[in-house]
Amino acid sequence: MQNACPECAGDLTVFEDAAPWCGRCEWNLDAFAPVDGGWAARAVARLDRRAGFRAGRALVALGESAVSRRATAGFVVLVAVSVLLTAGLLVTAGIGVWLIATGRLLPPILLGGVLIGLAVLLRPRLGRLGHAVDGGWTLPADSAVAALVSRIADATGAPRPHVIVADLRWNASAAVVGLRRTRVLRLGVPLLLALDDQHQVAVIGHELGHLKHDDSLRTLVTMPARTVFGRLAQYTTLPPGDAVDRGLEGVLALAYSAVQLVMGTLSWLFWTLHLGLHLIGAAEQRRAEIHADLIAARAAGHRAALESLDVLALASRLS
Ligand SMILES: [Zn+2]
Ligand SMILES: [Zn+2]
Incomplete structure (x- = not known):
C-alpha cells in the first residue's frame, strides 16, 4: 500500500x-x-513554505475576486500606518532641531542630534538610479530588445521604461526610482536566452x-509600514553574548544584563510588528503579481504566459 x-x-x-x-x-x-541550517532556519523555512502553500490554495479559492482592482483593507491599513509613521518621523526630526536650536547644555543638543539621525535612518527611500542600473549594462534606445519592449508596452497600454538594463x-x-521617478526595466540575459520568443514577450509583459x-x-506609499519597524528591530538587536562573555563584573554586569533585557524585549516587539505588517502586505503583493500576469497573458497569450511561469519556477535550479 x-x-x-x-x-x-x-x-x-x-x-x-x-x-x-x-x-x-x-x-x-x-x-x-x-x-540546511540550524533549527531556527529550518523552522522559518518550513513555516514560510506552509504559508506559501496555504496562500496558493486561498488564491485558487478566491477565483475572479482575486483580480479586483479595489484597494484591500490590508492596503488601507498599511497606508494609514505609513502616514502615522511619517508624521512621527517628522515630529522626531522637528524636536531634534528644536533641542539643538534652543539647547544651552550639551546633553539636550546631543539628544537633538540623535533624534535627527534616527529620523534620517528611518526615512522612506525613493531608490537611486545608480543603484538600479548597478552591475548591468544600459541598452541603447535603438537596440532590438528596446524595440521589442516598446512594442509590448504599446500593445498592453503600459508605459515605456526610460532605461533598460541587461544583467x-x-x-x-x-522599478521606478529617484525623485524624477525613472522607470527602469532589468532583464537577465541568461533568462531571456532560456526562453523562446513568445515566453520572452510574456516575461517582459509581466514586468x-x-x-x-x-x-x-x-x-x-506603504514603505514606512514595511521598513521602519524592521530597521528599529535591527538597531535594538545587541550582538550575541552575555555580561560574562563581555568580561563584565559586579554592577557593570548587572547593568549590561538589564540593558540586554530591555533591548531584547524592544527588538522582539519591533520584529513582531514588522512581521505582522508584512503578513498584511503579502496579500497585496500577491495581487500585484496576478495583475502583472494578466498583462503578460494580454501580451503573449495565456498559454505562453503560463508556460513562462513554469520556466521561471525552474530558474532557481538552473542558476
Ligand atoms: Zn488523495
Ligand atoms: Zn512580478
Whole structure:
C-alpha cells in the first residue's frame, strides 16, 4: 500500500527527493524537503513554505475576486500606518532641531542630534538610479530588445521604461526610482536566452504590467509600514553574548544584563510588528503579481504566459 493515498486511496506521485503526494486530493502536497541550517532556519523555512502553500490554495479559492482592482483593507491599513509613521518621523526630526536650536547644555543638543539621525535612518527611500542600473549594462534606445519592449508596452497600454538594463541574472524586474521617478526595466540575459520568443514577450509583459499598475507607487506609499519597524528591530538587536562573555563584573554586569533585557524585549516587539505588517502586505503583493500576469497573458497569450511561469519556477535550479 506504499503508493496509495491514505486519504482517498488514489495513486501517489513520487518525484526525485520530494515527499510523495496525492494529485487527486492534494494530500502531503505541503510537505517539503528539509533545508540546511540550524533549527531556527529550518523552522522559518518550513513555516514560510506552509504559508506559501496555504496562500496558493486561498488564491485558487478566491477565483475572479482575486483580480479586483479595489484597494484591500490590508492596503488601507498599511497606508494609514505609513502616514502615522511619517508624521512621527517628522515630529522626531522637528524636536531634534528644536533641542539643538534652543539647547544651552550639551546633553539636550546631543539628544537633538540623535533624534535627527534616527529620523534620517528611518526615512522612506525613493531608490537611486545608480543603484538600479548597478552591475548591468544600459541598452541603447535603438537596440532590438528596446524595440521589442516598446512594442509590448504599446500593445498592453503600459508605459515605456526610460532605461533598460541587461544583467547576468536569472531574473527580470521593473522599478521606478529617484525623485524624477525613472522607470527602469532589468532583464537577465541568461533568462531571456532560456526562453523562446513568445515566453520572452510574456516575461517582459509581466514586468511592464508592474509599471502599468504603478506598483512602485503602491510600494512607496506603504514603505514606512514595511521598513521602519524592521530597521528599529535591527538597531535594538545587541550582538550575541552575555555580561560574562563581555568580561563584565559586579554592577557593570548587572547593568549590561538589564540593558540586554530591555533591548531584547524592544527588538522582539519591533520584529513582531514588522512581521505582522508584512503578513498584511503579502496579500497585496500577491495581487500585484496576478495583475502583472494578466498583462503578460494580454501580451503573449495565456498559454505562453503560463508556460513562462513554469520556466521561471525552474530558474532557481538552473542558476
Ligand atoms: Zn488523495
Ligand atoms: Zn512580478
